[in-house]
Amino acid sequence: MSELFNIDWYDIWIATLDTLLMLGGSLFFTVLFGLPLGILLFLTGPRQMFQRNGLYAVLSLVVNALRSLPFIILLIVMIPVTKLITGTSLGVAGAIPPLVVGATPFFARLVETALREVDRGIIEATQSMGASTRQIITRALLPEARPGIIAAVTVIAITLVSYTAMAGVVGGGGLGDLAIRYGYQRFQTDVMIVTVVLLLILVQILQSVGDRLVVHYSRK
Amino acid sequence: MIEFQQVTKAYRVGNQDIPALHATDLSIEAGQVFGIIGHSGAGKSTLLRLINRLEEPSNGRIIVAGEDITALDAQGLRRFRQRVGMIFQHFNLLSSATVADNVALPLRLAGIADRRQVAARVKSLLARVGLSDHADKYPAQLSGGQKQRVGIARALATEPSILLCDEATSALDPHTTRQVLQLLAEINQELKLTIVLITHEMDVIRRVCDQVAVMDGGHIVEQGKVSDVFLHPQHPTTRSFVFDDESDEDQAEDFAHVPGRILRLTFLGEATFAPLLGRVARATGVDYSILAGRIDRIRDEPCGQLTLALIGGDVDAAMAQLNAAEVHVEVLRG
Numbered sequence: 001m002s003e004l005f006n007i008d009w010y011d012i013w014i015a016t017l018d019t020l021l022m023l024g025g026s027l028f029f030t031v032l033f034g035l036p037l038g039i040l041l042f043l044t045g046p047r048q049m050f051q052r053n054g055l056y057a058v059l060s061l062v063v064n065a066l067r068s069l070p071f072i073i074l075l076i077v078m079i080p081v082t083k084l085i086t087g088t089s090l091g092v093a094g095a096i097p098p099l100v101v102g103a104t105p106f107f108a109r110l111v112e113t114a115l116r117e118v119d120r121g122i123i124e125a126t127q128s129m130g131a132s133t134r135q136i137i138t139r140a141l142l143p144e145a146r147p148g149i150i151a152a153v154t155v156i157a158i159t160l161v162s163y164t165a166m167a168g169v170v171g172g173g174g175l176g177d178l179a180i181r182y183g184y185q186r187f188q189t190d191v192m193i194v195t196v197v198l199l200l201i202l203v204q205i206l207q208s209v210g211d212r213l214v215v216h217y218s219r220k
Numbered sequence: 221m222i223e224f225q226q227v228t229k230a231y232r233v234g235n236q237d238i239p240a241l242h243a244t245d246l247s248i249e250a251g252q253v254f255g256i257i258g259h260s261g262a263g264k265s266t267l268l269r270l271i272n273r274l275e276e277p278s279n280g281r282i283i284v285a286g287e288d289i290t291a292l293d294a295q296g297l298r299r300f301r302q303r304v305g306m307i308f309q310h311f312n313l314l315s316s317a318t319v320a321d322n323v324a325l326p327l328r329l330a331g332i333a334d335r336r337q338v339a340a341r342v343k344s345l346l347a348r349v350g351l352s353d354h355a356d357k358y359p360a361q362l363s364g365g366q367k368q369r370v371g372i373a374r375a376l377a378t379e380p381s382i383l384l385c386d387e388a389t390s391a392l393d394p395h396t397t398r399q400v401l402q403l404l405a406e407i408n409q410e411l412k413l414t415i416v417l418i419t420h421e422m423d424v425i426r427r428v429c430d431q432v433a434v435m436d437g438g439h440i441v442e443q444g445k446v447s448d449v450f451l452h453p454q455h456p457t458t459r460s461f462v463f464d465d466e467s468d469e470d471q472a473e474d475f476a477h478v479p480g481r482i483l484r485l486t487f488l489g490e491a492t493f494a495p496l497l498g499r500v501a502r503a504t505g506v507d508y509s510i511l512a513g514r515i516d517r518i519r520d521e522p523c524g525q526l527t528l529a530l531i532g533g534d535v536d537a538a539m540a541q542l543n544a545a546e547v548h549v550e551v552l553r554g
Binding site: 119121122124125126127128129130131132135139140143144146217219220 | 298312328360374
């Protein structure tokens with residue numbers, strides 16, 4: 001227990017805040033870009049309303065390519081682009097662009113899957129009422145897929161937590177950064193344990209909030 | 221009201237066109253309940269969906285209320301669809317919305333933003349289908365029959381002049397089926413609504429339809445008044461629906477050892493209940509034995525069909541008397 005007194009709790013507090021900021025910021029932009037991309041993937045997909053084989057193939061290829069790239073490589077490759085967008089490749093601001101680029105394709109796929117779960121009959125019924133495509137999406141597809149989309153947000157939030165830990169490698173800050181710098185490089189096991197426990201608690205909270213929302217919005 | 225002119229539909233699978241509907245002419249009058257019956261894959265679902273262009277025709281023209289709907293652009297089509305309600309086998313209600321919100325959906329889609337106007341309309345629609353107490357429930361909390369009632373209320377929301385029913389009772393038990401059919405019949409009478417329904421159950425046709433078309437292999441093989449088609453089916457497919465599994469061949473075999481002349485009598489309307497047979501038998505001295513029979517109701521009209529063997533006495537005179545009594549007489553075996 002005596003080692004615990006060597007921990008700089010202020011550092012841990014700052015690192016926790018950084019992690020939450022990175023998570024919040026990247027989650028916001030991932031949903032902002034990933035939701036429309038997922039809808040586009042769904043609509044242009046095979047046997048769907050706007051089936052466009054060429055466009056779907058291109059989108060699919062880009063999404064798969066980004067998903068197959070290890071995140072740690074993406075972090076490094078993205079550095080020049082990140083500098084262009086945020087002016088820095090360090091800290092919270094420097095971590096968010098690679099996090100968003102890494103998570104958006106994954107999220108888009110999850111959204112596509114959630115939309116595919118919606119009964120085709122519901123789309124047909126909405127069409128039969130004279131709905132426009134936009135109305136079908138906003139009035140029928142998204143409300144019906146809401147539990148699935150919330151589950152997708154939960155999965156992507158937890159994925160982002162583990163990505164933020166990696167962002168420490170390129171100076172992203174946050175709990176992962178702390179764990180690497182103190183816990184790993186300076187052999188301060190106590191710091192490592194505290195950061196891991198904090199990450200665990202964060203993941204637990206995200207998962208249970210997500211699960212509760214899914215149940216709340218499921219009417220089946 | 222609805223007119224098909226040489227309408228065809230083929231689906232493109234790979235490099236092949238698979239025909240679903242061969243060149244079809246069809247005319248459905250306003251205010252009718254028009255039934256289309258066929259086995260699965262007969263093309264009835266395609267035909268129904270051509271009416272509101274959920275399926276695009278490959279060829280031909282479809283005229284609805286004087287308007288060529290095959291020529292409509294996207295916006296015209298959306299406005300047209302608001303005048304055509306549709307209900308489905310699996311109801312297709314939004315599971316995420318309450319009963320009231322489901323019924324309000326077509327109104328909101330049509331751009332009616334006034335909340336009070338929407339609420340009032342939803343209230344009267346739910347009252348009409350007997351679901352006033354269920355407005356705030358979700359579809360998952362309702363029985364199948366109740367879900368279909370919500371579907372009907374939703375389909376009627378925009379006051380359409382046509383209602384399309386896609387196997388609307390196929391997922392329901394017989395008792396619930398009768399209630400839903402009763403509701404459809406009432407709506408047809410009250411709102412002077414044209415109803416087109418597809419089904420694979422002759423019972424559904426018999427209970428609510430005025431006219432029926434029988435489909436097989438993408439063709440309409442028989443069409444006419446329900447009483448005519450039901451009592452005097454011509455095409456083998458129609459016969460299979462009307463007589464279920466008993467074929468004429470089976471019957472002929474059963475009756476092979478029965479002596480006498482075998483007739484089929486068809487009664488329609490009040491004649492069904494007249495004490496005709498006994499009277500004719502006494503007057504002509506014939507004996508009769510009943511080989512097969514059914515008494516039914518087509519919509520509100522009673523009807524009956526009896527297969528008889530007549531023996532002894534003056535058989536010809538008996539037939540003449542039966543004919544005179546407005547009973548349709550067919551000789552199955554002389």
